[in-house]
Amino acid sequence: MLSKVGRYSFTVEPFHCDFQHQLFLGHLGNHLLNAADYHSDERGYGISYLNKQQRTWVLSRFAMELAEMPKAYDKIVVETWVDKVMRYFTSRNFAITSEQGKVYGYGRSIWAMIDTQTRQPVDIMQVGKGIIMDYVEDQKQCPIAAPLRVKTNPLALPKHSFRAQYSDVDINGHVNSVKYIDHILDLWDTEWYSQHRVERFDIAYIAESHCGDQLSLSLAEEGDETYSVGITKPSGDAQKNIEVCKSSIKFMKI
Amino acid sequence: MLSKVGRYSFTVEPFHCDFQHQLFLGHLGNHLLNAADYHSDERGYGISYLNKQQRTWVLSRFAMELAEMPKAYDKIVVETWVDKVMRYFTSRNFAITSEQGKVYGYGRSIWAMIDTQTRQPVDIMQVGKGIIMDYVEDQKQCPIAAPLRVKTNPLALPKHSFRAQYSDVDINGHVNSVKYIDHILDLWDTEWYSQHRVERFDIAYIAESHCGDQLSLSLAEEGDETYSVGITKPSGDAQKNIEVCKSSIKFMKI
Numbered sequence: 001m002l003s004k005v006g007r008y009s010f011t012v013e014p015f016h017c018d019f020q021h022q023l024f025l026g027h028l029g030n031h032l033l034n035a036a037d038y039h040s041d042e043r044g045y046g047i048s049y050l051n052k053q054q055r056t057w058v059l060s061r062f063a064m065e066l067a068e069m070p071k072a073y074d075k076i077v078v079e080t081w082v083d084k085v086m087r088y089f090t091s092r093n094f095a096i097t098s099e100q101g102k103v104y105g106y107g108r109s110i111w112a113m114i115d116t117q118t119r120q121p122v123d124i125m126q127v128g129k130g131i132i133m134d135y136v137e138d139q140k141q142c143p144i145a146a147p148l149r150v151k152t153n154p155l156a157l158p159k160h161s162f163r164a165q166y167s168d169v170d171i172n173g174h175v176n177s178v179k180y181i182d183h184i185l186d187l188w189d190t191e192w193y194s195q196h197r198v199e200r201f202d203i204a205y206i207a208e209s210h211c212g213d214q215l216s217l218s219l220a221e222e223g224d225e226t227y228s229v230g231i232t233k234p235s236g237d238a239q240k241n242i243e244v245c246k247s248s249i250k251f252m253k254i
Numbered sequence: 255m256l257s258k259v260g261r262y263s264f265t266v267e268p269f270h271c272d273f274q275h276q277l278f279l280g281h282l283g284n285h286l287l288n289a290a291d292y293h294s295d296e297r298g299y300g301i302s303y304l305n306k307q308q309r310t311w312v313l314s315r316f317a318m319e320l321a322e323m324p325k326a327y328d329k330i331v332v333e334t335w336v337d338k339v340m341r342y343f344t345s346r347n348f349a350i351t352s353e354q355g356k357v358y359g360y361g362r363s364i365w366a367m368i369d370t371q372t373r374q375p376v377d378i379m380q381v382g383k384g385i386i387m388d389y390v391e392d393q394k395q396c397p398i399a400a401p402l403r404v405k406t407n408p409l410a411l412p413k414h415s416f417r418a419q420y421s422d423v424d425i426n427g428h429v430n431s432v433k434y435i436d437h438i439l440d441l442w443d444t445e446w447y448s449q450h451r452v453e454r455f456d457i458a459y460i461a462e463s464h465c466g467d468q469l470s471l472s473l474a475e476e477g478d479e480t481y482s483v484g485i486t487k488p489s490g491d492a493q494k495n496i497e498v499c500k501s502s503i504k505f506m507k508i
Contacts, residue, residue, distance in 0.1 A: 013284070013288050014288070014291055014301075014424075014425050015284055015287060015288065015291075015424050015425065015430055015431075015432065016284075017424065017425045018420065018421075018423065018424070018425070019423050019424070019425065019426075019427045019465075021425050024421060026421065030267070030269055030270075033269060034267050034268070034269065037268055037269075047268075072425055162416075165440035165443070166272065166439060166440050166442060166443055166444055166446075166447060167272075167278060167280065167436045167439065167440050169272065169273050169444055170268075170269050170271065170272070170273070171268050171269065171271045171272070171273065171275050171326055172273075173273045176269055177269075178269065182421045185420060185421065186419035186420050186421050188420060189419070189420055189465050189466060190420055190423055190427075190464075190465040190466075191465075192420075193420060210444075211273075211443050211444040211445075212443060212444075
């Protein structure tokens with residue numbers, strides 16, 4: 001039987017780094033989600049197995065907290081494990097370290113399993129005779145807070161609006177989870193990032209969006225170098241928008 | 255001595271694939287440019303060596319031609335080699351295959367070496383006692399046409415305009431070469447890509463752009479499923495724009 005914790009290595013590619021030579025947070029997020037994909041696939045409950053049974057994983061909440069951001073050419077290890085399984089949700093953690101064990105940071109995520117036709121939650125225990133329970137690792141530490149329940153700030157101001165494009169849409173046919181992270185962090189410019197880096201990023205995914213959807217970003221300052229950003233898309237009703245995702249970004253001065 | 259041809263493997267990541275499960279061309283381009291970076295670095299004339307001598311490589315022209323587009327989870331090999339060195343330019347080729355040798359496609363590129371202070375071209379032979387000449391491979395085939403000298407079409411119509419953002423800017427401090435490819439291919443939507451794929455993509459880089467620059471894309475149909483796209487930015491003179499890059503995209507029906 002495979003170990004409960006999966007371990008995946010990668011080298012930080014130079015062109016995945018910002019002007020400070022630090023890995024873009026979106027690319028780091030992508031590495032974590034890839035590790036989740038490989039880990040679940042190797043253990044018999046990945047998306048390719050689930051899709052055959054009209055099931056899939058949906059990322060519900062995601063948090064990353066960084067003590068240090070990996071730099072170009074660094075060799076990184078992502079460890080990932082499922083620490084809790086509820087009926088409709090699982091909790092999956094991540095540790096991001098160097099090959100020598102230096103900690104860059106941690107991640108936490110909450111995933112739902114849904115029926116690909118009805119889009120309704122399904123009982124995770126019913127899949128593969130509850131095989132996921134064979135790999136629950138609840139002893140390994142993940143010393144950061146659980147993904148926040150990000151609140152919508154009624155004082156948030158519209159900051160940017162754009163149409164989701166071809167490159168935003170991934171293999172699932174809707175806007176890619178980490179693309180939202182890129183768009184949110186693009187609300188600040190290189191001048192800001194020359195003096196700040198993200199210490200912690202939380203995002204809650206609420207509704208899917210698709211190519212051509214007009215996405216609007218609203219920003220509120222929450223104090224203590226923390227900001228909240230909500231992304232909405234229009235609904236049929238002109239008075240009402242649909243919430244797509246909500247995020248909280250805590251910066252630190254560098 | 256290392257071989258003249260460098261060989262680099264990667265797995266096509268699922269979240270680097272479009273809704274057709276095909277690798278985004280921008281991500282493929284990124285893999286080729288990474289291979290170029292690793293190949294030159296390992297052979298003693300990479301950017302980190304050059305930067306210490308106030309020199310760097312600048313990508314001038316780039317072409318990719320695909321018989322087939324790699325799909326999610328495919329294991330890909332990128333081979334790269336320098337086939338020609340002129341005083342101020344080198345020509346570097348790429349072959350993209352499966353591990354078993356199936357050909358996906360080829361790439362060609364032209365690079366200039368410049369002084370990082372004066373931004374002027376420098377004599378490539380003066381660097382590392384002309385070490386680059388030790389690795390010229392002029393026998394290996396790269397059966398696609400050289401990168402096109404893309405022409406500006408005076409009938410091109412403005413299609414899209416946006417401000418370059420934080421995530422567009424890479425480690426070099428200016429807009430990343432493959433980000434232009436993403437922005438250009440975003441002129442078409444998922445409906446178009448459900449019936450077309452890129453057969454050949456050519457791009458010529460003319461001027462750098464930076465975070466905050468307003469970039470404007472103009473499109474012209476050239477016939478035979480081929481389009482040209484130019485990207486410009488404003489100059490001090492309101493009547494005149496600066497050409498940033500020019501591209502030619504040949505689609506094929508799928």
